[in-house]
Amino acid sequence: MPSRLTRHLQWTTTPELSGRAYTETRAMAAMRPQTARVQGVSTDALALLAAPNAPTDARPSHDPPLAVREEAIYLLHIAAEVEHALMVQYLYAAYSLGGPQVPPEDRDRVRRWRESILGIAREEMGHLVTVQNILLLLGGPLTLSREDFPVPADLYPFTFRLEPLTQRSLAKYVIAEMPDESNFQPGTPEREELDRIKKVAQLDNDDIPVDRVGILYQQIIDLLNAVASEDFDADSVRFQARPDEWGLGYQNLIILSASNLAEAQAALRSVAEQGEGASMDPTPPTALPVDPSHFGRFLNVYRQFPDAAGWVPSHPVPTNPTTASMPHEDPDMEQGRITNEQTRMWGQLFNLRYKMLLLYLLHACSTSGRLTANEARTPRGLLVSWAFGEMYNLRSIADILTTLPQHEDGSLEHVGGAPFEMPYSLALPDREASRWRFHRDSLTTSMSLTAEILKHAEPAHRPYLHGLQGLDQAAQNIIFPIIGG
Amino acid sequence: MPITRILELRILPPFAIGRLGSSPDPMDNYEVAIREDDPVGFRQILPADTLVVDRGSGEITGLVKPPRVQFRDAAGRIRPVSPFLEVWARFEADGPLLPLTAHHLADLGLTPADLQWSAHLGNIKVFRRTGDTHDKVEAMTGPFSDHTVRELHGLCDNFLPDTFLFLGSVQYIKPTEAFPEIRLRFTPAPGKVYGPPGPDGASDNVVPVYDPTRGHWVGFADPDNSRLSTNPATIYAGRADPTPGSDLWFSRGFLDDECDGIIDVQLTYTEKAAGTQKTLGAYARVSVGPPTFAPDSFPVRTVADELEQAMLGPDVDAPVAQGEVAEIVRRVIDTVRLMNTEVMNRPTQGMGRMDHLDVARAAEPIQDPSIIDALAIRSRHERVLLALESGTLAWFARVLRDYDEVGDLSDEGRRKMPSLMRGADARHLALTRRQVNKVRAAARALLAAEANTDHTEG
């Protein structure tokens, strides 16, 4: 079933490459059953055949082609979704790391991997936000939505899957963030290593080759040259996220705002480069992760990672967890379902806070910031702070989930995981008061859910839940005067 | 078992703080507790066991928990914080310190009257400015062993005849059967304003003590750009020099009744076994400040932090309890929520202004004006503390200012934490190195714990 974005997608390839073979491979691979996760959404693998699958270096474009500015907006929407999907998958992978089965001598290493991948996920968030800034600059609508399941294989570099970190999943991440192959001479050990990783990645991606992310940005950068200069809205800078608001002292976090063509291109170039880097010589395994590129950092972890026969670095978290109340027809999806009621409520709390994060972010980007101390004050800072709070909450709840049983039997052989299920809508109401009412309602829902969880919560989790309730109440108290309550 | 000797005395706490207040009824004891049902919100002030002293007899008449905590008396006067200083003693070579009691003294054939106390307090703020030793105000009780209230009269060569600063009082608490411990209570002054006689006294409340014919405090001015002046300078009641272009600030000759000093205790006795006479002594320090007007809130960097660092050094080798770091974050919140961060961030106010005045740094906001509203900043900090409750120390550890980064007045440098506050070196505040090391050690430990959650322990 073509999704919102893929309905409009076509892939074009440069003439010198034979796209046909790739297309056939991908189309064949796409016939394999895809997994559906959200209840009530059936998998229509055959429908995916209709989606034009793309060779690895093909460029996406709208079908039919749009006016240049809108074409750029369309591609930025794809970029946003890709960054968002990567961020969520990397977060899930990082949260999964750890557990008592990790040999004591390897725990520090696992901690460093976790830190490294969390850092990458954080930077994907920066990319996502930077893309929103460029959308604001072009006057396009913002997007923080993500394709829900089933996720089209041809939109993302690899099939979206929330899964514990394995050598195979790492291979996908390495290849997705890889620089252009021309950087690596054939026959060199680096190239051979990459080729090996590529094979592992493809194997893990239902035998579909994993795409590079960088191509998309290059296309947008090129396209922007053709956008009329008056279509760049310099005043949108007031609404754009700025590193001073969001950077928080993280050195590698790229959040760039842009007021003209050159700045927009530079921003997108930085984002693309942070993924790929150009280095095959990442930091030595003992050092803290300082290698700037995602590719380098993933490769670093990959090289240290135990093979399938070795020890397991991850908690026994599910693949594609869901909080569905009724069993899934698809056995793969059913494996991910959290059936323990208490754990399921934590999963629902996670989903709710995830929704709140996205809505706070959208609302912040729709609220003018002050560029100088003399301008009128706005609640943007509040929304930014609340968004930050939700990022911390996601991490807190995700960690708690990995300590709770997935199933009713209470066994910790299978534990919970952060479901990252998308809300029914991410549309922000048009009127300001309605937006705040939305937030108020989410807070009310959260407080009810938290009260339910508290009834059977473990003592260790109670202070967190009480703290969350206290802050939710304080947030509502702030909202009341805004909505005239 | 009766004791046979005393090896040493100590006074605990070694450093006690008095706080001004004119009520004759000293402040009760209380506790400041984190609320279980709102661990990130304001702390709760709860009544605690309070020693009730009969000033006449010097005896403790009871240990009571008042029904509610009141910082003022019925007449609205502020209740002074009047700490007790306890004498502790060691009775055996490898023994612990224990509170010394009248029973211990009796074991040795001694009575409480065998202990001698003395207090020496000073208020030398005027001397610090004028450099005239005759401007020093000092109160000395001389040795005493009885239980009457000893007023602390601050005397000064440059005072009018028969006048003094009333710096409070000390009282040797009379041990009783119920409360046999040896202790002294220090009660600070009411918080009056003293000055010269005559029309420059701003009101009837300025008590005339200073003799302008003897000393030069009235009309004194900190010289411009003197290496010897206090920093900040000209922080006394004064009037501006009307001469155009002059920054001089002429003192009105006022004084206050704060002070700091030393309280000594001494015990001389003949050790029976050895037949030798021993003199044991101990002392503690006291200092007096204004009341804490937000008593459910605590400052982020305190004298206790300085003492701890001086005692243990800047580095942390033992594991840091998460609660210790949570306390630092909570104290940051205590400060943040009583601070108009938006105003303090303006280049015309607070540290932005100070950087401009002191070193001609460009006058700019310190933090991004978009995020600096008090509610936003408070929200952000509260959420960091909440994350700590679940074992995540986000953000905070990364952005702490190091002590040797205070000269970095770039945008990035000024945005480090703590933000918008002034440190002892006049630039942006850094925590003690030990505090910073604690936070960083805890952050590392928490990350390790996150990555290695052990279900068997959960």
Add this chain to the structure above:
Amino acid sequence: MEGVDPKNLSAQLAYRGVGNPPSSHPDTCISNAFPGLEMDFRNAWKRIFVGIEIHEASNYVVKVDDDVDDDVRVLANGYLLVSVDGEPVEVSVTGPQVPGGPIMPLPDTAFNDPKMPIERSNALANVIHQKAGKEVRCVFRLAPQPGGALPANEDDRIEVMLRVRPFFATGLDADGNPHKLAVINRDIAEPGQLSESLCSPWQNDYRECGCYYWAASRPDFVNVESRPDGTSTGHNWMQRDRTPTTPKVYIVDDRKDPRLVTYDELFEDWEGKLRFEISGRDAE
């Protein structure tokens, strides 16, 4: 009552005493002393080196003892401490002179010195902790004069060995055995010296010092709530009119603003004018 290990000095520092409220403990005393409230803790380091006295707020040698050697005596002629035992006690000050401008040295406006002293609690933390009673190498430089040029000549530097005065006292027990104590050494500060550089609270600085020092002890922004635009509003703690119905408008500090408490009012009735804040709100 439980005993305390005599060697556990941290426990003794942390001890509050029976019946003593929290506000009697140094844990409630601010130490970002500029100049401070309960004491100016910078004074604790003025006499940390035997033989000399250093200004509490700068590295300037204020005076030397009568009995010092000549190589130390010269320090009284306008010298600044630069480093101790290899650890610097000053840093360069840098930043932009115009918004967005290049980062450049920012000499202070009083003495044109591009270096600033860093507070000694931190700068000397290792020295205080590890070198009590020992001699350490101290480097000094000639201080620039007001508005004058810096003495550029490195030969103006002087190195001398100075003994570190123990910060905490040592006691002798009845058998003559020494033991470490948790009380600040007598020689570090005589009565009055810890508070000598403070202002008089009701007379200057306390009123307008703003909260960029110590909001938790001397509040600034109280009765805070949100406005319809989602930003904060509330009262300045020094605002005179603060009934529950007073409109919440924060008045920026200005000693001439009649809506704020004046010093003369504080002289007369500071206890009546200053209010306790519980949960961020006027308590009574």
